[in-house]
Amino acid sequence: MTGDAYEWVRVIDYQPAQNLADAGFLHWQNTTLIETGRDLPYTEHWNRKKGFTSSIPLHLQLEDRTNGCRAAFLMVGRDFMFARERTVSIPPGMTLHEAVSQASNEEHARQLVDCEISFGSIAEAGGPLLIHNSTLPWKTGTLFQFDLSGETIVTIPDIAPNGKNLTRRWHRVHTEGNC
Structure with a gap:
């Protein structure tokens, strides 16, 4: 919080950092x-999802120690989000569109858009996690799978920017909630 404004700091972001802070003023109007x-200049209205009941969330901060890539998983109630940053940097002062347009080749362009932010839910307790929306369109409608059985390692089956299957191995940097 800076003064009366709250500032959102994005550790993982699909778009490159901007010159202006993502800061805003918050107030309640009834339940909104x-x-x-x-x-x-923007206004956002945040409403609690109908039927939402508070639960202990699960939050994992992850890191790929081979390339330094970071990721996060958050689950509250039946909803989840997974975010994974790209492994290549966007040059300062460029938009994502500019960087992709000026990419040296197709592989580099794929790497620039290979940043995942997926949202989904679990249909029933103990059931699979289904991705409803993603920055990677081929993931929408698929299952999000991961293995939390290791004490410090999380594995996630995935698809590389070139379309080949791969398994990502993440080290848990921080864990909150029950796994």
């Missing part, structure tokens, strides 16, 4: 949380 921009 209203956010208005401090540096940019």
Whole structure:
């Protein structure tokens, strides 16, 4: 919080960092949380999902020690989000579109858009996790699978930017909640 404004710091972000902070003012209007921009003109209305019951969330911060890539998994109730940063950097001052347009080759362009932010839910307790929306369109409608059986390692079957199957091995950097 800076003064009266709250600032959102993105550790993993699909778009490159901007010059202006993502900061806004928050206030409640009945049961809706209203956010208005401090540096940019915007208004967002945050509503609690109907039928939502509070539960102990599961939050994992992950790191691939071979390339330094970071990821996060968050599950609250039946909803989850998985975010994985790209393994290549976007040059400072460029938009994602500019960087992809100026990529040296097709493989580099694929690496620039290989940043996953997937949202989904679990249909029933103990059931599979289904991805409803993703920055990687081929993942929408698929199952999100991972193995938490290791104390420090999390494995996730995935698809590389070139379309080949791979297994990502993540080290748990931080864990909150029950696995």
